[in-house]
Amino acid sequence: MTRSILVLLTLALAGAWATGCSDSGPSAPGGGTANRAPGIPTIDTGAGAPDDGSTDQVLSSTLHWQCSDPDGDDLTFDVFFGTDANPPSANSGQSVESYDPGALAFSTTYFWKIVAEDPDGETSTSSVWSFTTLAPGSETVSTPTAPTGPATGSTGESLDFSTGGSTNSAGHSVQYRFDWGDGSYADWSASVTHSNSWASAGTNNVKAQARCATHTNIESAWSAGHDVVISAVTETVSTPDTPTGPATADTSENPRFDTSGGTSSEGHNVDYRFDWGADGISDWGSSTYRHNRFDTPGNYDVKAQARCRDHTGVESAWSDAHSIEITAAAEVIHRSVGSVNGPTNAGVGELLSYTLSTAASSSLDHDLEYQFNWRDGSFSDWSATRDASHTWTVAGDYYVTVVARCAVHTSIVSDDSPSTHIAITDAAETVSAPSRTRGETSKVSIDIEVWFDAAGAVSSYGHDCEYRFDFADGTFSEWVGPNVRTLHAWADYGVYDIRAQGRCIEHPEAVSEWTTDIHRIWIRESITVPTKPTGPGSGLVGETLTYNTGGSVSTDGHDLEYAITMYLSGQTTYSEYSATGEIQVVFDGPGQYQVRARTRCITHPDVRSNTSDFIWVTISAP
Structure with a gap:
């Protein structure tokens, strides 16, 4: 009878443990609530996941699923994905309920599943789902929307048009172009907005087309058209005044030329440019003046032209010419303002090397050569480098300078550079003791x-x-x-x-x-500081208290022993030394003590460590 009761009781307890679907959860041994495994992950087609077993899926498909935990635990997910019916691991430990497998292949069946895990290591595994991607020949691009933009414009006016709405059945990016209705087309671009201007009046039917950015031979149909009526511009711009400026200049100068007087018949703003003759043409700009440096001597005819800023195809005639004679500039060599770097004190007979710190310059940007004046009646050879060496044979003070000359026109020489003082002595060299x-x-x-x-x-x-x-x-x-x-x-x-x-x-x-x-x-030998003592934080006068320390090391590897120091009101007392680091201490008076540890070498007892950090110990009267 007793055995039957025990069997029934065991079965009842097992039944109570198995009721894991109740709101309160099963009871764990000891009275708590047992952890439950996460729910089974389910496919989330509403978020964009391909239906299980579906075909003709785009190559940019993303996997989505849903899963919750009955205990409200945060979950992590392991993703298994591949072309094998038992898919391999693709990612693990992620917290989001989606996964991007990257670019997929055409006409391929993919399998995937999800394993959910809670913080206690309980897991649940989904079914294995599958889908098949579309075949290569089935990729399409949908027709874009009809272009939007101005319905009217003028010849030469730049107009903006926009389209959009195209999608690629394989999920690829798309590009757009426009047919401007006059036999010309915009270049393909990812932008949905393009600009165009027409040179002739008339009605132009603007259409848009899209194509796959990856497989550029896959194009959409042309969109519905958008008519744009272009009117001929009757605007004119008057010829600007003849430029004013100097009649002569040289190749080193940058003379200024002015014009004005260009006006638009529509009252629009105008821009100007200058023709420098054989020296080229300037850019368009709103300024009525320009500077130009002529590099080659000769006679130049400078003219000006104006155009409408809004309708840049509307240009004036060129103005009458202003003549200027350009002569070759006289070259000037600007001296170096740098210093002569090198030894400033030396003995007679030493070979010393010097460098001019900064270069001189030619007004015509010609190459230069340099010569050092050693101020003892001798000079260095002319050189394209700024380096030279010299030996003085007589003691004295020398103020060395450098001149530069044009490598092309060697008669054109600069002034001297700033001087550098060199003291040459015939006394024996001495060296002072280190400071x-x-x-x-x-x-x-x-x-x-x-x-x-x-x-x-x-x-x-x-x-x-x-x-x-x-x-x-x-x-x-x-x-x-x-x-x-x-x-x-x-x-x-x-x-x-x-x-x-x-x-x-x-x-x-x-x-x-x-x-x-x-x-x-x-x-000498040294010892590292021991650890802070551990032991009672309070006790009675005359009571034996035990404290532990250790951790010290001798630089010579010698054996060590430890003691406890007790500090109170300016007085320090010491325990006996112990080789074990376990030290018994008796306090002979009440108070709050700072208790530290100290170490010494057994071989050399006079070699001691510094004391450790302290602990507070309160000693009371018995």
């Missing part, structure tokens, strides 16, 4: 590389200097440039005073004294 030596840190351990650099050595010749270091352990660095870091590691503990020395790069025999401003470094 600065610095390093990475003052306390490091053995076999750890530390960087150093130096600067401030000065050559009496103004030459660049390089540096080396005495590491006070019997070794020296290689010579390096200013502010270039040198690395060094020490093999033994100790205190080392680092010094630097400078020398001339060009004359390595010119060496400075060692610096007196040393950089001192201690090579």
